[in-house]
Amino acid sequence: MTENQNAALHFVDRHLSEGRADKVAFREAAGKTRSLTYGQLSARSDLVAGALGAAGIQPEQRVACLVLDQIEYPEIFWGALKAHVIPIALNTLLTPETYDFILRDSRAVCLFVSRELYDTVKPVLAENPFLRHVVVIGDDTPEGCLNYERCLEGAEAVPVAQVSEDECAFWLYSSGSTGQPKGVRHVHGALRATADTYGAQVLGIEEDDVVFSVAKIFFAYGLGNAMTFPMSVGATTILFNGRPVPEVAAQIIRDERPTIFCGVPTLYAATVHWLEKNGVPEHRLRACISAGEALPTEVGTAWLRLWGVDILDGVGSTEMLHIFLSNRPGDVVYGTSGMAVPGYELRCVDEEGNQIAPGGVGELLVRGASAAEGYWNKRSKSRATFEGEWTRTGDKYEITEEGRFVYCGRTDDMFKVSGIWVSPFEVEQALVAHPGVLEAAVVPWRDDDDLEKPKAFVVLKEGADAGEVIGALKEFVKARVGAWKYPRWVQVVEDLPKTATGKIQRFKLRAQAAPEKMEGVA
Structure with missing residues (x-):
C-alpha cells in the first residue's frame, strides 16, 4: 500500500512515537489556564474525525470553522484532515453578509463556531440550503445547535484517512482587499512544504521554542506561525483569542515568555510607540517576524533599538500559504523584503512578461511547492493567477544590484x-x-x-x-x-x-x- 501522506500524521500523531505525548502543544494566554498536549491533541482530533463520520459528513465535503484562537481550533482542523473532510478557516471579523456569501459559495455542510461569534453569524444560518449541522464551542448552546464537547463525548476514533500529498486538505478565503473573498484550495503537502522551507531554513524553529503569533490562525500567515511551524518540531504555541493591542501583546511577551513573536507592521508600529512611553518588559525573544504588509524602515530600526532583536520582514500570500521572500537572521536590511526563501524561485516581469533588469520595477512571480491548486469556482481568476508552476503575486517589486527585493506596492496601487x-x-x-x-x-x-x-x-x-x-x-x-x-x-x-x-x-x-x-x- 502507498504510504499515507495525510498531513495530520506528520504534524500530530508522529509526536507520540517520538516521545512528545506529554509535551504541551498549545496553551491559552491572558488569564486562561487551559492547555493541550500533543497526546491530548492526537486523541481529541481522532474523536473529531469520528464525530464527523458519525454525523454523515463524507470525505471531501467542507466544514466551516468560525473559531477564535483557542485549543479547540487545532482539534477541529487536524480532526477534519484525519477524516479527509475539508476545513475552511474563516476570518472572525467579517460581516453577516460576507459569512453568508462564503457559506453558500463553499457549500459547507457543517459550521463549527465559537459561542462568542455565534450571534454574528446567526442571521444567515436559517436560510442556508447546505448547512446540516452547527456545532457551538462553549457553554449556553443555542437552540437547534450541537454542543462541541457533547459531540466528542459520543464519538469513537476512526483510522486516519489514506490520502496523497496532492489531495486537497483545507481552504482559506482570501482577505478580499478589493471585493468578495476567494476560496483558496491547499493540498496536504503544502503544509509540510512551508515548514521545511521558511520554518526550518529561515526561522530555524526548534523543539524548545515557544511561539506567540498575534496574527490569527484563520489566515495563512497565522496558520503557519501558530500551527504548522511549531508542530513541525514539537514546539509550543501560545494562543490568544482577543484583540492584540500593544499593551496586551507586551504583557503576554512578559508573562508567557515566548522565544518567537509573529506580528504585522501595524501592531509593530503601535507597540513601538507604546513602548517608548511605557518601557520594554523583560523577555526572552530570539526572533520576531513580520508579514501582511511591508515593514517601514523606521519601525524595524526602532524595534531593534528597544528589544535588541531584529524583525525578519517577509512576504507571503494566501495563495502560497506562507512567506517565500524574506530577510534572514544576521542578514537584515530594513526597507527591503530580503531574498527568496530556500525552496522558492522568484522573478519580476514587465507588462509583456519580460524579466526586468536590476533597478527596474516589475510584477513579482513565485514558484514553490506550497502553491495553492487554484481558486474555488473562479476559473478565469485561477488561470490569470496560476500560470503553470508560477504564481502571480500582484505585487510590484524593484530588484537591487545585490539581489534584494524592494516592495513598491500592489500592481493596482501604482500610479504615475x-x-x-x-x-x-x-x-x-x-x-x-x-x-x-x-x-x-x-x-x-x-x-x-x-x-x-x-x-x-x-x-x-x-x-x-x-x-x-x-x-x-x-x-x-x-x-x-x-x-x-x-x-x-x-x-x-x-x-x-x-x-x-x-x-x-x-x-x-x-x-x-x-x-x-x-x-x-x-
Missing part, C-alpha cells in the same frame, strides 16, 4: 506622476519617518487639471500637533524621496481601513471624496 511611476509604499515610508506620524497611506488623487498626484492619509501619534505635522510633511517627504513624489494633499484620519491581515485597503481611500476635510493644498 509626471510620467514617472510612484510607489505608494515609498512615500508612506517617508511619511512615517516623521516623528509625529504613526501610520500613513498614499493613493492617487486628481488635481484641478485632472492629473493624478499623491494624496496622503495619516494617523498621528498621540500628542502630535496636527497643524505642525501637516505643515512640515511636504518638505519632509520631498527631502527623502523626491520632489515629484510628495503628497499634494494630507488628510488626518483616526485610523486606516485594513483587512484582518493588516493590509491597508487603499481602494477604500481612493473611493473617498471628502475634499472639505483635507488639510493642505496643492
Whole structure:
C-alpha cells in the first residue's frame, strides 16, 4: 500500500512515537489556564474525525470553522484532515453578509463556531440550503445547535484517512482587499512544504521554542506561525483569542515568555510607540517576524533599538500559504523584503512578461511547492493567477544590484506622476519617518487639471500637533524621496481601513471624496 501522506500524521500523531505525548502543544494566554498536549491533541482530533463520520459528513465535503484562537481550533482542523473532510478557516471579523456569501459559495455542510461569534453569524444560518449541522464551542448552546464537547463525548476514533500529498486538505478565503473573498484550495503537502522551507531554513524553529503569533490562525500567515511551524518540531504555541493591542501583546511577551513573536507592521508600529512611553518588559525573544504588509524602515530600526532583536520582514500570500521572500537572521536590511526563501524561485516581469533588469520595477512571480491548486469556482481568476508552476503575486517589486527585493506596492496601487511611476509604499515610508506620524497611506488623487498626484492619509501619534505635522510633511517627504513624489494633499484620519491581515485597503481611500476635510493644498 502507498504510504499515507495525510498531513495530520506528520504534524500530530508522529509526536507520540517520538516521545512528545506529554509535551504541551498549545496553551491559552491572558488569564486562561487551559492547555493541550500533543497526546491530548492526537486523541481529541481522532474523536473529531469520528464525530464527523458519525454525523454523515463524507470525505471531501467542507466544514466551516468560525473559531477564535483557542485549543479547540487545532482539534477541529487536524480532526477534519484525519477524516479527509475539508476545513475552511474563516476570518472572525467579517460581516453577516460576507459569512453568508462564503457559506453558500463553499457549500459547507457543517459550521463549527465559537459561542462568542455565534450571534454574528446567526442571521444567515436559517436560510442556508447546505448547512446540516452547527456545532457551538462553549457553554449556553443555542437552540437547534450541537454542543462541541457533547459531540466528542459520543464519538469513537476512526483510522486516519489514506490520502496523497496532492489531495486537497483545507481552504482559506482570501482577505478580499478589493471585493468578495476567494476560496483558496491547499493540498496536504503544502503544509509540510512551508515548514521545511521558511520554518526550518529561515526561522530555524526548534523543539524548545515557544511561539506567540498575534496574527490569527484563520489566515495563512497565522496558520503557519501558530500551527504548522511549531508542530513541525514539537514546539509550543501560545494562543490568544482577543484583540492584540500593544499593551496586551507586551504583557503576554512578559508573562508567557515566548522565544518567537509573529506580528504585522501595524501592531509593530503601535507597540513601538507604546513602548517608548511605557518601557520594554523583560523577555526572552530570539526572533520576531513580520508579514501582511511591508515593514517601514523606521519601525524595524526602532524595534531593534528597544528589544535588541531584529524583525525578519517577509512576504507571503494566501495563495502560497506562507512567506517565500524574506530577510534572514544576521542578514537584515530594513526597507527591503530580503531574498527568496530556500525552496522558492522568484522573478519580476514587465507588462509583456519580460524579466526586468536590476533597478527596474516589475510584477513579482513565485514558484514553490506550497502553491495553492487554484481558486474555488473562479476559473478565469485561477488561470490569470496560476500560470503553470508560477504564481502571480500582484505585487510590484524593484530588484537591487545585490539581489534584494524592494516592495513598491500592489500592481493596482501604482500610479504615475509626471510620467514617472510612484510607489505608494515609498512615500508612506517617508511619511512615517516623521516623528509625529504613526501610520500613513498614499493613493492617487486628481488635481484641478485632472492629473493624478499623491494624496496622503495619516494617523498621528498621540500628542502630535496636527497643524505642525501637516505643515512640515511636504518638505519632509520631498527631502527623502523626491520632489515629484510628495503628497499634494494630507488628510488626518483616526485610523486606516485594513483587512484582518493588516493590509491597508487603499481602494477604500481612493473611493473617498471628502475634499472639505483635507488639510493642505496643492
